[in-house]
Amino acid sequence: MNLKELPVGIGKLVSLEHLNLSFTHIRKLPIELKALKNLKYLNLERTRWLRIIPQLISSFSKLQVLKMEGCCYQCSLVLEEMEHLNYLNVLTITFTSTSELEKALGFNKFISCAIEHVSLQGFRDSRSLNILALANLQPLYSLELSGYMVIEDVKIESNIIEGVGCFHSLRSIYLFDCNQLRDASWIIFAPHLERLFIRDCQGLEEIISEEKLSEVAELKRNSNLFSNLEFLHLNSLPKMKTIYGHALLFPQLKRITILNCPMLKKFPLNSNSAKGRRLVIEGDEGWWKDVEWQDESTQIAFFPSFKHR
Structure with a gap:
């Protein structure tokens, strides 16, 4: 208008x-x-x-x-x-x-007050961010980081962790143009996350870093990661190599969209993942042909899920 x-x-x-x-x-x-x-x-x-x-x-x-x-x-x-x-x-x-x-x-x-959405844009005055400072905002439903941020590290401070799940109300996370970030491990603190959209983060190599999780005993090999995730959208992440190093159940997952992520060849999926779900995996046909599956049964289970985008 x-x-x-x-x-x-x-x-x-x-x-x-x-x-x-x-x-x-x-x-x-x-x-x-x-x-x-x-x-x-x-x-x-x-x-x-x-x-x-x-x-x-x-x-x-x-x-x-x-x-x-x-x-x-x-x-x-x-x-x-x-x-x-x-x-x-x-x-x-x-x-x-x-x-x-x-x-x-x-x-x-x-x-x-009930903060529905917080957007963090730019943040040119710092190279690190203590994201858990926002954990007191209840209920924070949606969070966005964007605007060509120079932030290189989002801190996970073990001294303030008393059980995983600081962002109990958070359902949607958007990461756009965060070019200095190497991972987004902090999203494990959103146990009820349903939608994760990441786009144009040129330096992002992995979503969940096992190295960072290993620094906090309560988080190591957490099998409940993404237990409520329904939509995962990854676009224009040239250095992205992995989502997570181990297979996850993804009991609620409905759709995965992978676009312009040439180095992402592996999924945290096995034949037990997304059981009973009609999962749709969207992407380019050339990329799909190069996906490296955990085993043949996993490939057979998810081969019908592909949809050309």
Whole structure:
């Protein structure tokens, strides 16, 4: 939508409860919006031109849903205002730096409300990330790391682990353009993960690193990895060699999509994997012919699963 500004007089709509400005080209929110005392839902997602929100958010005392994922306004600037939103229970938000995220984690309202989606983009101020700092966000349903991040390492700190499963509510993970990452082992802390999408991560060599898991006794050879995964999508990962070094059961798996991953020849599958499921494996025919199976019975079991993409 090419909407660039809100119409004059919008402040007169004092009974308005729902305002969706997502994907518009709006550059600022007019101060007149302060009159919308009954607003319960505000969607500013993907408002890439938005630069000015003049101390408005705290005026919406009845606000229940605030969506700011992909909003180019610095979300950290509205965190203090969120403290006054007693009814806020659904939030989507984007952070662009480690310092911004750390600041957010210091606000009680940010931690306590139902954060539906968090997007971490850019993060040019750090080469490492303690992802488990987000584990206190309940319920965090969806998490995205993207924006040509320079982060090389996502820490797994054994001293804060008291049993696997920090992100109990996390269902979807998206990794895009994280070119410095070598693995994504931290996703083991999302035991109920259903959807994993990884694209354009030029340095990624493996998803789960056995070396990293071996550093934490509780995680070594965890047979329940990906026990709830339904969709796995890997695209444009030129260095990807392995998903995980051992066969997994994948009891809920429905679809695997592998595109432009020339070095990925092995799956963590055996003849007992995805039992009773109509698994679909999508990919290029040339790549499929070069897949190296664990044994003949595994090849026979999954050969009918292939679908050309």
